[in-house]
Amino acid sequence: METNHLIIALVLIAAAFVLFxxxxxxxxxxxxxxxxxxxxxxxxxxxxxxKI
Incomplete structure (x- = not known):
């Protein structure tokens, strides 16, 4: 199974944005x-x- 680097990059960018x-x-x-x-x-x- 080949990893899709574009999807990983998009997920990392979205996570960084949410964290920000x-x-x-x-x-x-x-x-x-x-x-x-x-x-x-x-x-x-x-x-x-x-009353004080």
Missing amino acids: ILIRKNRKDQKEFEQKMNQESIDPEHHKEE
Whole structure:
């Protein structure tokens, strides 16, 4: 059975593209999460019933 190098190349390119998209989305999500956590530490949530 002869291997088809074109199919192997296409699969490798597709896998690299999917990996690139996942890494890019993960970085974006991580930045949004860090911004959210930083904002919550700067402006903590206030409760109306809490009396100090």
